[in-house]
Amino acid sequence: MSEINNLINQVKSFFSLDHVYFDTPEYVKFHDELLNFIFSNHCDQTEEWKIISENLVYKSTQFMSRQEANVILVELNKLKCYVLSRENDPLFRYLHPQIAQATQKLYLEDNFTNASENAFKEIASRVRKLFVIIKPDEQPPNNDYPLMTTVFSDKNPMIEFCDRTNVSGKNTQLGYMLMLAGAMSALRNPNAHSNDNKITKEDCNRQLIFASMLMYKIDEAVKYSGISE
Secondary structure, eight states, X not given: OHHHHHHHHHHHHHTTSSOOBTTOHHHHHHHHHHHHHHHHTTOTTSHHHHHHHHTSOOSTTOBOOHHHHHHHHHHHHHHHHHHHHHHHSTTTTTSOXXXXXXXXXXXXXXXXXXXXXXXXXXXXXXXXXXXXXXOTTSOOOSSHHHHHHHHTOSSSOSSOSSOOSSHHHHHHHHHHHHHHHHXXXXXXXXXXXXXXXXXXXXXXXXXXXXXXXXXXXXXHHHHHTTOOO
């Protein structure tokens, strides 16, 4: 929490400066620390970050207006609320930041079925983007099950979880491919698998933890495979 409080205070300090340019030392420090916070907390896919980035200074001839600084302050405070609620909720302390971002609002509204669905949609969306990064001239599979078996194939994977030159590595690749593909088949659309159309809070908790485990393994695989997202 101290990180984002520090960022908020830095923006407030800009109001005492005549102009904040691209190379103003205070802005350079803020920009570097902001990027570190955003990406280390997996906030780069949030609407708040989208708005913040639109109001940053990117050109040497440009300076930050008071209106732009105010917009950044508002969005940083929204991110602060998000981070604070995540830290204070026992469940959300353990969730992958992207899963938390995709599910928290629905979960807190007791909309557990859609929260669970969003978690696995978030995984599918990320894997689809990774496919496009690796093979920009090809279209990823429309169905999420073959998407997982293609990207994380145990025979010819686009993304590897670990060294596959030994039996243990081959089994690891196969196991996580099957878990991801199975999650897309069994959990991606809970409304299609139940006459009741609803899951309990306890079931949702378990599914969000499972989705987070898978997302963290994707983090590891992306790093191991040397892919830049």
